[in-house]
Amino acid sequence: MSDVSVSRSCALIGPFGVGKTTLAEALLSLAGAPPRRAKGGRGVGMQVLGATYLGENWTLLDCPGSIEFFHETEAALAVADFAVLVSDPDPARALATAPHFRALAEAGIPFLVFINRIDGFTGRLRDTLAALQAQSTRPMVLREVPIRAGERITGYVDVASERAWHYRPGEPSELITMPSEIAPRKHEARTSLLETLADHDDVFLEKLLEDVVPSSAEVFEQLRRDQAAGIIAEVLFGAAEHRQGIRRLWKALRHDAPSPAETARRHGIEPEGEALAQIFKTIHAGHAGKLSLARLFRGEIRDGMTLSGMRLGGIQRAIGDEMQKVTEAGPGALVALGRLESALTGAVLSADGATALPWPMPPPPVHALAIATEDRKDDVKLSSALQKIAEEDPTLTVEHNLETGETVLHGQGEIHLNAVLDRLAKAYNLRLATHRPQVAFKETIRREARRHARFKRQTGGHGQFADVTLEIAPRGRGEGFLFIDKIVGGAIPRQFIPAVAEAAEATLQKGIFGYPVVDTAVTLVDGGFHTVDSSDMAFKTATRMAIQEALPEADPVLLEPIDHLAIALPNDFTSSAQRILSSRRGRILGYAEKPGWPGWDEVEALLPQAELHGLIIELRSQTQGLGTYRRHFDHLAEAPAGLAEKFAASSGRRENK
Numbered sequence: 001m002s003d004v005s006v007s008r009s010c011a012l013i014g015p016f017g018v019g020k021t022t023l024a025e026a027l028l029s030l031a032g033a034p035p036r037r038a039k040g041g042r043g044v045g046m047q048v049l050g051a052t053y054l055g056e057n058w059t060l061l062d063c064p065g066s067i068e069f070f071h072e073t074e075a076a077l078a079v080a081d082f083a084v085l086v087s088d089p090d091p092a093r094a095l096a097t098a099p100h101f102r103a104l105a106e107a108g109i110p111f112l113v114f115i116n117r118i119d120g121f122t123g124r125l126r127d128t129l130a131a132l133q134a135q136s137t138r139p140m141v142l143r144e145v146p147i148r149a150g151e152r153i154t155g156y157v158d159v160a161s162e163r164a165w166h167y168r169p170g171e172p173s174e175l176i177t178m179p180s181e182i183a184p185r186k187h188e189a190r191t192s193l194l195e196t197l198a199d200h201d202d203v204f205l206e207k208l209l210e211d212v213v214p215s216s217a218e219v220f221e222q223l224r225r226d227q228a229a230g231i232i233a234e235v236l237f238g239a240a241e242h243r244q245g246i247r248r249l250w251k252a253l254r255h256d257a258p259s260p261a262e263t264a265r266r267h268g269i270e271p272e273g274e275a276l277a278q279i280f281k282t283i284h285a286g287h288a289g290k291l292s293l294a295r296l297f298r299g300e301i302r303d304g305m306t307l308s309g310m311r312l313g314g315i316q317r318a319i320g321d322e323m324q325k326v327t328e329a330g331p332g333a334l335v336a337l338g339r340l341e342s343a344l345t346g347a348v349l350s351a352d353g354a355t356a357l358p359w360p361m362p363p364p365p366v367h368a369l370a371i372a373t374e375d376r377k378d379d380v381k382l383s384s385a386l387q388k389i390a391e392e393d394p395t396l397t398v399e400h401n402l403e404t405g406e407t408v409l410h411g412q413g414e415i416h417l418n419a420v421l422d423r424l425a426k427a428y429n430l431r432l433a434t435h436r437p438q439v440a441f442k443e444t445i446r447r448e449a450r451r452h453a454r455f456k457r458q459t460g461g462h463g464q465f466a467d468v469t470l471e472i473a474p475r476g477r478g479e480g481f482l483f484i485d486k487i488v489g490g491a492i493p494r495q496f497i498p499a500v501a502e503a504a505e506a507t508l509q510k511g512i513f514g515y516p517v518v519d520t521a522v523t524l525v526d527g528g529f530h531t532v533d534s535s536d537m538a539f540k541t542a543t544r545m546a547i548q549e550a551l552p553e554a555d556p557v558l559l560e561p562i563d564h565l566a567i568a569l570p571n572d573f574t575s576s577a578q579r580i581l582s583s584r585r586g587r588i589l590g591y592a593e594k595p596g597w598p599g600w601d602e603v604e605a606l607l608p609q610a611e612l613h614g615l616i617i618e619l620r621s622q623t624q625g626l627g628t629y630r631r632h633f634d635h636l637a638e639a640p641a642g643l644a645e646k647f648a649a650s651s652g653r654r655e656n657k
Helices: 020-030 067-079 091-107 125-133 180-198 202-207 214-227 246-256 260-266 376-394 414-428 493-507 537-554 571-583 615-621 640-656
Strands: 007-013 049-054 056-062 082-089 111-115 140-142 144-149 151-157 165-166 169-175 233-237 274-283 290-298 313-320 323-326 333-336 348-350 367-373 397-398 407-409 432-435 442-445 449-457 464-474 484-487 520-528 556-570 587-593 600-608 628-638
Touching: 007 020, 007 091, 020 049, 020 056, 020 246, 056 082, 067 091, 067 274, 067 414, 082 091, 082 246, 082 537, 091 125, 111 125, 111 246, 125 140, 125 233, 140 180, 140 449, 144 180, 144 233, 151 260, 169 246, 169 260, 169 615, 180 202, 180 214, 202 556, 214 233, 233 246, 274 376, 333 520, 367 376, 367 414, 407 414, 414 432, 432 442, 442 464, 449 520, 464 493, 464 537, 484 493, 493 520, 493 537, 493 600, 537 556, 556 571, 571 587, 600 628, 615 628
Parallel strands: 007 056, 007 082, 049 313, 082 111, 111 233, 140 233, 484 520
Antiparallel strands: 049 056, 144 151, 151 165, 165 169, 274 290, 274 348, 290 333, 313 323, 313 333, 367 407, 367 432, 397 407, 442 556, 449 464, 464 520, 556 600, 556 628, 587 600
16 A cells, blocks of 8 residues: 555644543544544553545644653654644633643744533633633634524524524534624624734724725635644534534645644754654554654655664554555655664654754653562563653653662653553563662761771681771762771781771661762771781671671761752742642742743642652642652751651661562
8 A cells, every 4th residue: 555645644633621632533523533442551542543634634633631741742843734723612721721832932833712512611712712812922813603592502603704504413513694783793703813813014003094895715724824833723613522623624634734844843843854754643553563663755755765774664644543454655644663673752754864853852750669579580570661652651660779789760640640550560461569769878977986896707718807996987068988097107007998898888888778879988996917817808897897886886877868840830829839748747948930831830849758649649630630740859968856866776677578
């Protein structure tokens, strides 16, 4: 099968629960695509869907609504020609669209807004529009005015064509005579539309100033140019569940979405030239191997050709929600490419392999979970599976923590990591135990201590002998370990001094609480030796004995790591975030408006890592799912007495592991 025709693509984005998947199914159904199959985990990751509508090839990218998978939305916006932001009609829910409007602005992609579930909406659409406009930097224009029967919306007036339509369940809308009572509202919306268009075109503005009424054709053309250029955003409405407004949405996509050539220019790519593609998603598909989903920005590709030094091992294109093999593909196509083993998500494929394109950075992790196989024989299998899943999902970080000995998954939240665990269980048949990650506590001392230790053993032949006197003393926070040699007069031969230093540092890796002892100086002040029986091993043993006896006398204290947090959230919830931080022993440093995010604040605080687990869950439950944070290690601080006692009581269990 060959397909070298021009293709266009559209990303369907929006908050969780607004009906994006239902809208995608309605668009596919109207295009005559096969019904979607039920899939496990649907709604968790981006779905690639193919359709042919009125002879044109389209790929729809149905993006997940959860903020925990928002990087999938950013990836879709990086390669699509156009975007449809799906919104709930309730103005109170408009705040949830803020991250999506921000992502659209950063991507610079043209888009329109589709207000879904209009069939059950009894409020004023202008209030919804105003609430959405407050989240967007791009002016929005209402293309339709609702026609109501009582409180129920039964149709609409197209503001540009000034024609009225009546919804018919399961059938195309019916053209009707415009109700007289809707004329004033239509006139108001049309005037607003024309004024917005005039703001960006001097010729159009001149006509309005001269009271020249532009024709419908002129309005449509100006709308198309401004919409495709990303100057304005049209607003449509409908009810995807009942197939209302779907035909009108398809019409808008066909007429107002930019061509692949226009998209290439938006990315700074000359549309003429050899094939150039960018990978936007990686999938390990079992027996099918690794698939690289890529957008072809220009040119044509054929099965078996070489791009960036790699030979294509198969090309697939979406038909409905299934992938079908093709032998070649043309400009604008979104395809799955096989056997690109060394290609990563975001990589650019070209003949010379020298082209680079921007790619959105994954967000920092905000939730962690320690995992372990229930059967140790699965450890190698787990390592391989995690490598593949991390390649598929750039927002997942796998850490093998050397301090705690744990394998820790870092991700975007509880839903995200549960989805990873579900995939490990179903795709790789791995049974895992999970628990809260251990905190990498440290210890230090608050006063000096001095101890003498002698190690003497006679076992026949050469014995073992070493004598040391050591002093341990605290150092400033962050100054680390220091060994000082004060031996004079040959009390200990020089060849044994390094063994004392090495043993001192090694012994401090586990203090009386079971954690590494930091910021400590060890001074060798005196000692003795035997010309025959002394050895490195004997001096190491004596050193270990002296330090272990000195530590309890040096006023040991537990240190906990403290992180610096910058929490971003709508300013309506700033006080809630401060209460959450205070309840977790956080110290609030201040807050200010988040740069470039009107209506959002950024709260800075210091928070113990021991209090970090589950913070994102609590934070999002108090912020309509919108709150997030960035963090980095700041310093070590003395842990509260109660915490120190708790870990002192459990230190025996740590030692017995």
